Amino acid sequence: MVSCFVSLRLGWCCGTLPRWRTNVQHRTVATWTSATAQWGLQQKKLAELYCPPVSQPPPRWGSSLLGKRAFSTTSASPQEVMLTSERYGVQRLPFSHLSDGDFAFFESLLPGRVVTDPDELRTFNVDWLQSMRGCSKMLLRPQTAAEVSEVLRYCNQRNLAVTPQGGNTGLVGGSVPVFDEIILSTALMNQVISFDKVSGILVCQAGCILESLNQYLAELDFIMPLDLGAKGSCHIGGNVATNAGGLRLLRYGSLRGTVLGLEVVLADGSLLNCLASLRKDNTGYDLKQLFIGSEGTLGVITAVSILCPRKPKSVNLAFLGCQSFSQVLGTFTACKGMLGEILSACEFMDDLCMTLVESHLTLSRPVTGSPFYILIETSGSNSAHDEEKLNHFLEHVMASGLVTDGTVATEDKKIKALWSLRERITEALTHDGCVYKYDLSLPVERLYDLVTDTRARLGAAAKRVVGYGHLGDGNLHLNVTAESDSRSLRDAIEPFVYEWTARHHGSISAEHGLGFRKKQHIEYSKPRGAVLLMQQLKAMLDTKGILNPYKTLPAAP
Amino acid sequence: MVSCFVSLRLGWCCGTLPRWRTNVQHRTVATWTSATAQWGLQQKKLAELYCPPVSQPPPRWGSSLLGKRAFSTTSASPQEVMLTSERYGVQRLPFSHLSDGDFAFFESLLPGRVVTDPDELRTFNVDWLQSMRGCSKMLLRPQTAAEVSEVLRYCNQRNLAVTPQGGNTGLVGGSVPVFDEIILSTALMNQVISFDKVSGILVCQAGCILESLNQYLAELDFIMPLDLGAKGSCHIGGNVATNAGGLRLLRYGSLRGTVLGLEVVLADGSLLNCLASLRKDNTGYDLKQLFIGSEGTLGVITAVSILCPRKPKSVNLAFLGCQSFSQVLGTFTACKGMLGEILSACEFMDDLCMTLVESHLTLSRPVTGSPFYILIETSGSNSAHDEEKLNHFLEHVMASGLVTDGTVATEDKKIKALWSLRERITEALTHDGCVYKYDLSLPVERLYDLVTDTRARLGAAAKRVVGYGHLGDGNLHLNVTAESDSRSLRDAIEPFVYEWTARHHGSISAEHGLGFRKKQHIEYSKPRGAVLLMQQLKAMLDTKGILNPYKTLPAAP
Missing domain, CATH: 3.30.70.2740 (Alpha-Beta Plaits)
Structure with a gap:
C-alpha cells in the first residue's frame, strides 16, 4: 500500500510512467502523462498577475494571457461593445444628470480620486464579457465607509443613480452602469482590518482582492472559505454582494454561513454597522443577510467579517476520465461516501470544454479520450490518511469501471495547473x-x-x-x-x-x-409573491431607487 | 501504537483500568474509571421518551426524569408561575378579544384540533423554565400550511394576536403568550415530505421533532446538521425560527447555511413558498433568511428544506480535565490544529456544572478533580485514521500538561451517556x-x-x-x-x-x-440604526403586529 502512496506523490513529476491500470485490482498507480513545462510558466505569470499593487486597476480573469480577444485595459474592444440601453431597448429612469456642481462636490470630497476621463472610464463601463456597456461619466474611488456614506447621502439628495463596482468580473451585467450611473468603486478600500488566529475571523474592507486575502491568510496558516476563477481580480465585497459560490462551497458552505458581519452604507448614506466578529449572534433579525446576494441594490458593502478555515496540511487533486455522465454521477456518489470529510471540491467538465481550453489557451489535459472529466480535490490534516482514503477511492472507481483514466497531483504548482483546466473554461469560451x-x-x-x-x-x-x-x-x-x-x-x-x-x-x-x-x-x-416582497424590500431600503438601478428585480408594478 | 487504539476502543467498557498516565511520554491509554450501569439505563429511558407518538404532546427536555421539580404535563407547578404581564408590568396591546364567533370559526376550520380546556392549555401557556406565563384561551393545531394560512388570514382581519409554538423548549420566553394570544402549534405538522439520498436534502413540515428526524435519517445513513439538548422535544420549525445553534455548529455551520428553503405563512395569511431543494440559488433576495432567527415575529414557518450531512462512520468522544481555563484554551487550539476536519464538537463545563449534574440528576462524571472539563468529539469516515489523529492529539495535550485526566468513548451508548453530562446541565440548573x-x-x-x-x-x-x-x-x-x-x-x-x-x-x-x-x-x-431597520421590517411584513407580539424587538418609537 505504501508504494501506492509514493506513486501518488510522485504522480505529476513523472512524465512517462504508465497510467492507472484499469484491469488490475488492489493496485492503483497514479501518474502524469503529458509534458507540463508550459503550464508551469503560465502559472507563474498568473501568480504575478494575481497580486497587483493596490493602486492599480486590477487585471481581469487572467486577461493578459488572452490572445486574439484580449480584455486588457489597453484593448480597443470596449468601444465596440453596443450600448446596453440600445441593445436591450431600456428607458432611462428619471434620475438627475451630473452637473458642474456635482463634479466640484465629489472632487472636494475625494480629491484625486474622481475619474472623469472618457478613456479611463471606458473599461469600467464595460463588463468582463464585453457584451454590456454603459456611459457613466464619473467613477469615484472612496477609501473609507465614511466617504461612501457622504457620496450616497449626496447622491440620494440629488437623485443621482449609482452603480457599485468591485472587480467587475460578474457575468450577468450587474457591476456596470446601464446609462450614466456614477460608478462607485471599492478598489481603494483594500485594507485588512484585523485577523484573529484563535477564531480564524478576518475583518477587511470590501475592496480587498480575494486572492490577495488568500495569500495574506496562507502565511498565517489559514485560507479564505471561497475560491473562484476570478480570484485574481474580484473583490471580497463583490463576492459577498453577489453571494459568490465557487469551488470550495462543497466543503466550507455558502457565504450566508461564513460571513459573520458586514458594514454597509444604505442608499440614504446612513451607515449600518453589523460588523460582528462572532460565530453566533441571535440578537434580532440578521440584517446582513439582506445585503448578501442583493448585488448592490440594497446597500453598498464597505467591510466584511468572515470565518476562515485553517489551511489544510495536505491537498490532493485527481483528474479523472469517465465514459458517460452516469459514471460521473457514480464517481460523485462514491467520493462523497469514501472521501467523506476530506472532500473539498468535485467539479466536472465535458470533453468539449477541454477541447476549448486546449485550442484557445494552449493548455493540455493530462488525460484524453473520455467524454467527461472530473476534478476531485481532497483537503485534510494528515497526508498519509488523505492519500490512503484517496487511494481506496481510486481503486474502487477504477475497479468498478466508473473511471477509466486519470492522474493525481499533490504538489501545489501541479495542483494549480490542473485547476486552471477547470477555472479557465470561462475564459476559453470567450475566444x-x-x-x-x-x-x-x-x-x-x-x-x-x-x-x-x-x-x-x-x-x-x-x-x-x-x-x-x-x-x-x-x-x-x-x-x-x-x-x-x-x-x-x-x-x-x-x-x-x-x-x-x-x-x-x-x-x-x-x-x-x-x-x-x-x-x-x-x-x-421564484413565485410572484416572493418577487413582490423583494420589491417591497427594495422600496423600503432605497426609496428613490438610486442603487444599481435596472438590476436584480423587474420593475415594480 | 496499535495497542493505544485498542485501549481507546475499549476505554468505556473497562471499569477499572488505569487512567491515562500523565507522566508517560509517547503513550496514551484512555480508559473509563466510573461505574456506568445507571447511565445506560437512563439513556434507554431518554431514548424512549424522545420518540413520542406524534399525536401526544411532546415531553420536554427529559422532563420525566426530573425529581422534585418535575415539568411534566401532570405537574401542578404551571399554575404557580406568576403571570408574565404582572411580573414584568406589561400593557396589553389593543388586539381583539376572542368572541364566540371566533371559536366557531376555528372549530369549523380545524375540527377537533382546537384546544380551549383551561387544564389542557396550562402547559402551553408556561415556558419550559416555568418563569413566564400567559393566559391564552385557545390553542390551534393545524396540519397543513393551507390551514395556517386560513388561520392567519382570519386573525389578521380580526386583529387577533398569535403566538407560534413548536416544542416550547426556548429559554427566553419566545414561544409562550404574554397575554391571551392564540397559540398556534406546529405539533401536528410533523410529516417528512421528501429526502434525496444523492444530495442529502431533507424537506419536512415544521413540526417534526429534531430527534425523530435524526433517527429517520440515521437509517438512511445521514444525520441532521444540528443537535441540541432539547432534541427530544424541539421542532425543526422552532429550531429554524430561533436559528438554533447547538452542538454541531462547529462542524456543519449555522442554519443560515444549511437551511436551503422555507415555506412560510405571512401575517396576512399569504403563503410564501421558498421551499427550494437546491444547494445554490441566487435569484433575487434570499427571503428565507428573514424568517430564520426572527422568532415567529415575521411569519410562521410551515416547512423546511435542509442539507443533511452523511452519518459519520466513526465517532469518538473525549472527556478531559484541565487545571485552568488557559489550559482549556490551549487544548482547544491544539484540537483545532491536530484534529482538523474530523473535529465535530468542542464543549467546556466548569466543575460546578458537573457537581450540579451529579447532585440533582444522579449522573456521575468519569473524571474528577479538575476545575474545568472539555468534551471533544470527532466524526469521520475512517475509524483507524480518526483514532490515530485523536491519539496523537491526546498524547500531545497530556505530554504538554494541558490536560491532566480524561477518558474516551467510542460506543454509541457510552457516547450518549457522556454527552448527557453536558446536555443536561440546563436541566440540572433548574433543580x-x-x-x-x-x-x-x-x-x-x-x-x-x-x-x-x-x-x-x-x-x-x-x-x-x-x-x-x-x-x-x-x-x-x-x-x-x-x-x-x-x-x-x-x-x-x-x-x-x-x-x-x-x-x-x-x-x-x-x-x-x-x-x-x-x-x-x-x-x-446592535446599533440603534439596525434596530430601527428591524422595526421597519416588522412593520412591513406584519402591519398589524399580530405575530408573536411583545417579542424580539423593543416597541417601535
Whole structure:
C-alpha cells in the first residue's frame, strides 16, 4: 500500500510512467502523462498577475494571457461593445444628470480620486464579457465607509443613480452602469482590518482582492472559505454582494454561513454597522443577510467579517476520465461516501470544454479520450490518511469501471495547473465566439440532460454547446457559442433553457446572480409573491431607487 | 501504537483500568474509571421518551426524569408561575378579544384540533423554565400550511394576536403568550415530505421533532446538521425560527447555511413558498433568511428544506480535565490544529456544572478533580485514521500538561451517556433554585473571565455562578442560581453582564434569541440604526403586529 502512496506523490513529476491500470485490482498507480513545462510558466505569470499593487486597476480573469480577444485595459474592444440601453431597448429612469456642481462636490470630497476621463472610464463601463456597456461619466474611488456614506447621502439628495463596482468580473451585467450611473468603486478600500488566529475571523474592507486575502491568510496558516476563477481580480465585497459560490462551497458552505458581519452604507448614506466578529449572534433579525446576494441594490458593502478555515496540511487533486455522465454521477456518489470529510471540491467538465481550453489557451489535459472529466480535490490534516482514503477511492472507481483514466497531483504548482483546466473554461469560451451563458442549479441526476437536450435542439445553429460546473453543488454552467450574436439563436435557447430548469425545480441562477441580464427571468425560479416582497424590500431600503438601478428585480408594478 | 487504539476502543467498557498516565511520554491509554450501569439505563429511558407518538404532546427536555421539580404535563407547578404581564408590568396591546364567533370559526376550520380546556392549555401557556406565563384561551393545531394560512388570514382581519409554538423548549420566553394570544402549534405538522439520498436534502413540515428526524435519517445513513439538548422535544420549525445553534455548529455551520428553503405563512395569511431543494440559488433576495432567527415575529414557518450531512462512520468522544481555563484554551487550539476536519464538537463545563449534574440528576462524571472539563468529539469516515489523529492529539495535550485526566468513548451508548453530562446541565440548573440565564458570544480568550468577574461581584448573594458552553463557537452559557427570585440580585447581575459583554464586543444572545426576556437589551449588541431597520421590517411584513407580539424587538418609537 505504501508504494501506492509514493506513486501518488510522485504522480505529476513523472512524465512517462504508465497510467492507472484499469484491469488490475488492489493496485492503483497514479501518474502524469503529458509534458507540463508550459503550464508551469503560465502559472507563474498568473501568480504575478494575481497580486497587483493596490493602486492599480486590477487585471481581469487572467486577461493578459488572452490572445486574439484580449480584455486588457489597453484593448480597443470596449468601444465596440453596443450600448446596453440600445441593445436591450431600456428607458432611462428619471434620475438627475451630473452637473458642474456635482463634479466640484465629489472632487472636494475625494480629491484625486474622481475619474472623469472618457478613456479611463471606458473599461469600467464595460463588463468582463464585453457584451454590456454603459456611459457613466464619473467613477469615484472612496477609501473609507465614511466617504461612501457622504457620496450616497449626496447622491440620494440629488437623485443621482449609482452603480457599485468591485472587480467587475460578474457575468450577468450587474457591476456596470446601464446609462450614466456614477460608478462607485471599492478598489481603494483594500485594507485588512484585523485577523484573529484563535477564531480564524478576518475583518477587511470590501475592496480587498480575494486572492490577495488568500495569500495574506496562507502565511498565517489559514485560507479564505471561497475560491473562484476570478480570484485574481474580484473583490471580497463583490463576492459577498453577489453571494459568490465557487469551488470550495462543497466543503466550507455558502457565504450566508461564513460571513459573520458586514458594514454597509444604505442608499440614504446612513451607515449600518453589523460588523460582528462572532460565530453566533441571535440578537434580532440578521440584517446582513439582506445585503448578501442583493448585488448592490440594497446597500453598498464597505467591510466584511468572515470565518476562515485553517489551511489544510495536505491537498490532493485527481483528474479523472469517465465514459458517460452516469459514471460521473457514480464517481460523485462514491467520493462523497469514501472521501467523506476530506472532500473539498468535485467539479466536472465535458470533453468539449477541454477541447476549448486546449485550442484557445494552449493548455493540455493530462488525460484524453473520455467524454467527461472530473476534478476531485481532497483537503485534510494528515497526508498519509488523505492519500490512503484517496487511494481506496481510486481503486474502487477504477475497479468498478466508473473511471477509466486519470492522474493525481499533490504538489501545489501541479495542483494549480490542473485547476486552471477547470477555472479557465470561462475564459476559453470567450475566444470561441459569441457566448450565451447559463448558470443553473438542477437535481444532480438531471444535470447533463439539459446540455444534451439543448445540443439536440440547436443542432447546427450553435457552434458549440458545452457543460461543466460544480457537480457537488448541483450547479451546471451551460454555455452555447456561435460565430455571432443572433436573435434567432437566442430565441431558440430562451426561454427553452429556463422552462426546462423550472420544470425540474431548478434555479435559473445558481451563483452568478440576476444582474441586468436575468432580472426579467426571476419568476422561473421564484413565485410572484416572493418577487413582490423583494420589491417591497427594495422600496423600503432605497426609496428613490438610486442603487444599481435596472438590476436584480423587474420593475415594480 | 496499535495497542493505544485498542485501549481507546475499549476505554468505556473497562471499569477499572488505569487512567491515562500523565507522566508517560509517547503513550496514551484512555480508559473509563466510573461505574456506568445507571447511565445506560437512563439513556434507554431518554431514548424512549424522545420518540413520542406524534399525536401526544411532546415531553420536554427529559422532563420525566426530573425529581422534585418535575415539568411534566401532570405537574401542578404551571399554575404557580406568576403571570408574565404582572411580573414584568406589561400593557396589553389593543388586539381583539376572542368572541364566540371566533371559536366557531376555528372549530369549523380545524375540527377537533382546537384546544380551549383551561387544564389542557396550562402547559402551553408556561415556558419550559416555568418563569413566564400567559393566559391564552385557545390553542390551534393545524396540519397543513393551507390551514395556517386560513388561520392567519382570519386573525389578521380580526386583529387577533398569535403566538407560534413548536416544542416550547426556548429559554427566553419566545414561544409562550404574554397575554391571551392564540397559540398556534406546529405539533401536528410533523410529516417528512421528501429526502434525496444523492444530495442529502431533507424537506419536512415544521413540526417534526429534531430527534425523530435524526433517527429517520440515521437509517438512511445521514444525520441532521444540528443537535441540541432539547432534541427530544424541539421542532425543526422552532429550531429554524430561533436559528438554533447547538452542538454541531462547529462542524456543519449555522442554519443560515444549511437551511436551503422555507415555506412560510405571512401575517396576512399569504403563503410564501421558498421551499427550494437546491444547494445554490441566487435569484433575487434570499427571503428565507428573514424568517430564520426572527422568532415567529415575521411569519410562521410551515416547512423546511435542509442539507443533511452523511452519518459519520466513526465517532469518538473525549472527556478531559484541565487545571485552568488557559489550559482549556490551549487544548482547544491544539484540537483545532491536530484534529482538523474530523473535529465535530468542542464543549467546556466548569466543575460546578458537573457537581450540579451529579447532585440533582444522579449522573456521575468519569473524571474528577479538575476545575474545568472539555468534551471533544470527532466524526469521520475512517475509524483507524480518526483514532490515530485523536491519539496523537491526546498524547500531545497530556505530554504538554494541558490536560491532566480524561477518558474516551467510542460506543454509541457510552457516547450518549457522556454527552448527557453536558446536555443536561440546563436541566440540572433548574433543580438548583431560581436560575438567571445568560447566553453570550464572546472572544474565546475572555470567555471565562465573565464567569469569574460575575462570581466575584455577586459573592454570597448567589447560590452558584456556573459557566459552560460551546467553546468552539465562543459561546458561554453563564448561569446564576439563587434560592429565590430577588430584585436586588437581578439588579446586581444586569446590566453588569450585558455591559461586560458589550465592552468585549460580544453578543448578549449567541443562540437563544431575544424572545420576551431580552428584547429590551438588544442595543447592547446592535446599533440603534439596525434596530430601527428591524422595526421597519416588522412593520412591513406584519402591519398589524399580530405575530408573536411583545417579542424580539423593543416597541417601535
